Amino acid sequence: MNIATWNVNSLKIRFDQVIDFLLKNNIDILCLQETKIIDDNFPHEEFSKFGYQSYFYGQKTYNGVAIISRYKAIEVTYGIKNYIDEQKRVVSITVNVNNFDLRIICVYCPNGQSLESDKFKYKMEWFSHLTTFIHNELSNYNHLIVLGDYNIAPSDDDVYDKDIWQNTILVSKDERKSFANLISLGLNDLFNKFYQPPKSFTWWDYRNYSFVKNNGLRIDHILASNDINAICESFNINIEMRKKERPSDHAPVSIRLKLDKIS
């Protein structure tokens, strides 16, 4: 089973690339962020032509998340439970595979803009509510994956230049502490399960020839409970999608699970 996450920066612009990615990589479940499309305009019929169900939570202009799945959801949750947020950043589904419930939580964390910004306060508050939500979800689901654009580079290894990326948004102590705290609930960053080449990133700024210089950050993550960690057999950053004409500024990130080993 192949599961992926991708900040597409407008589903309208990137729809054909999404289909291409799904089919070429035999993706079963794909989490999307920054769909930037209202629910009335979501192309669920187009996805269904390719055999996928869509679960979406969008708004005008900004944010917007969706899960594209070959498995029909037996449960869908919109947003973070017990947190009123007008920004559409989280959608979750439960699917039943081999008689096990698999919980998929698609997240688009706030960017925060700068450490002095009110948006940074929102980012930290939002992350705290996310952490409470995941804590609760982990007590209900043994097979759980939280994946998406976290807008946090967890360590200095996750930035192309640690002197430039120091005490700024996306790398600050507070953000890294929040991320580590989320992990400590009982999650595994699946990136760390396998050997990865140095300077592996998932996002490159559109400006300054960042991609050709590999001036990137690793801010898109797939976090999973121990039971999922145990059956994960590969982790990949699908960098080829970033090389395409008119790409998203993020590359998709994907994992493969060995379902016959699920327990």
Added chain:
DNA sequence: ATGTCATTGCATCAATGA
């Protein structure tokens, strides 16, 4: 280089967010 890209409003570009 604050160097790109996508969206919106009311526009044939400026403002905004990332």
